[in-house]
Amino acid sequence: MHYREPKLTLIGAGPGDPDLLTIKGAKVLADADVVLYDALVNPIVLEHAQFAEKIFVGKRKGCYTYQQDQINELIVSRAHSHGHVVRLKGGDPFIFGRGAEEMEYAAKFGVEVAMVPGISSSSSVPALQNIPVTKRGASESFWVIAGTTKEHKLSRDVKLAAQSTATIVILMGMGKLGEIVSLFKREGKSDTTVAIIQNGSRKDERIGVGNISTIEDIVAKRQLSNPAIIIIGEVVEHREIINELKHSHREAIV
Known part of the structure; x- marks a missing residue:
C-alpha cells in the first residue's frame, strides 16, 4: 500500500434514495481507503467505494455498534494507517449529525479534514x-x-x-x-x-x-x-x- 497523508472527508449520503447522492460525494467515495457508514445510509451507495474497507458504525433502535468516542478513535487510527477515511452519514453531516465533532477530533491529531454536503x-x-x-x-x-x-x-x-x-x-x-x-x-x-x-x-x-x-x-x-x-x-x-x-x-x- 502506498503511503497517503491521513485525511477525513465527511459525506452526506442524502435522505435514502441512492440517486440523491451528489456527484461529488460519489467521486470522493471512489477515492476512499476506508468508509465508516451509518444505519440510514443506503447500502447501494457503498458501491461507489469499490476498493475501500467498509465498517458499519451506526445504530439501530438504540443499539450502538460503536460508541461515539470509539468512532472518533477509529477515524484517527484508520486515517494514519490507511490514508483517506470517509465518514458517510445519512442526509447532511452538519444537520443533526455529529460530523462537526468528528471533524474537530480528527483535526486535533493532524488529520486533514474536508466536507461534502448532502441533500438534507x-x-x-x-x-x-x-x-x-x-x-x-x-x-x-x-x-x-x-x-x-x-x-x-x-x-x-x-x-x-x-x-x-x-x-x-x-x-x-x-x-x-x-x-x-x-x-x-x-x-x-x-x-x-x-x-x-x-x-x-x-x-x-x-x-x-x-x-x-x-x-x-x-x-x-x-x-x-x-x-x-x-x-x-x-x-x-x-x-x-x-x-x-x-x-x-x-x-x-x-
Whole structure:
C-alpha cells in the first residue's frame, strides 16, 4: 500500500434514495481507503467505494455498534494507517449529525479534514411528496428542529415554533408526538395540517396526512414509526392541491 497523508472527508449520503447522492460525494467515495457508514445510509451507495474497507458504525433502535468516542478513535487510527477515511452519514453531516465533532477530533491529531454536503431530508423528503417548506402566502420561513434532545426530552424550540407562522419540520420526534400535539393545541392550532413521512425517498416510503387533532389516530392506524419526519403547516395542503389538479386533468382528458 502506498503511503497517503491521513485525511477525513465527511459525506452526506442524502435522505435514502441512492440517486440523491451528489456527484461529488460519489467521486470522493471512489477515492476512499476506508468508509465508516451509518444505519440510514443506503447500502447501494457503498458501491461507489469499490476498493475501500467498509465498517458499519451506526445504530439501530438504540443499539450502538460503536460508541461515539470509539468512532472518533477509529477515524484517527484508520486515517494514519490507511490514508483517506470517509465518514458517510445519512442526509447532511452538519444537520443533526455529529460530523462537526468528528471533524474537530480528527483535526486535533493532524488529520486533514474536508466536507461534502448532502441533500438534507428536512427539505427533500417533503419536496418529494409535493410539500414545499415555504410557499408565498402560506409560509415565509421554516424551522428544522430535532424533536428529542440528548437528555431525551422534547426540544424547547418546538414550543417557540408553535407560536410562529412558520412551517415546522421535526426530525427524530415520533417518540414525542403526543407532547408536540399538545403544544400546538395549546396555541389554538388544532386544525393545522400535518404530514408524517416514514422512510422518505425510499421504496418503502409511507405517509400519513391529517391535522393536529387527528394525526395521532392516523399514525396509530397506519402504524407509522421512525425513521420519520413530521411537517406541520399550511404548506402540507399543497400536496392535496396538486393531487386534485392531476385528478381533474385526467377527468378532462377522459
